[in-house]
Amino acid sequence: MLEQFFSDARIALTVVSFLTFVGIILWAYSGRREAAFAAAANLPFADEIDMEGAEKHHG
Numbered sequence: 461m462l463e464q465f466f467s468d469a470r471i472a473l474t475v476v477s478f479l480t481f482v483g484i485i486l487w488a489y490s491g492r493r494e495a496a497f498a499a500a501a502n503l504p505f506a507d508e509i510d511m512e513g514a515e516k517h518h519g
Contacts, residue, residue, distance in 0.1 A: 487493065 488497075
């Protein structure tokens with residue numbers, strides 16, 4: 461009885477994990493997120509701004 465429960469739980473967890481993975485892939489490649497991802501991709505290249513609003517200059 462207990463072995464059957466763990467077997468069923470393992471199957472259910474696998475299915476839920478796969479559906480979550482597919483959902484993340486669909487979310488990531490949806491066209492609605494393109495602008496947000498483009499903005500996030502450029503964040504490392506943005507100038508840093510300190511707490512007072514003045515730009516920090518490196519170098």
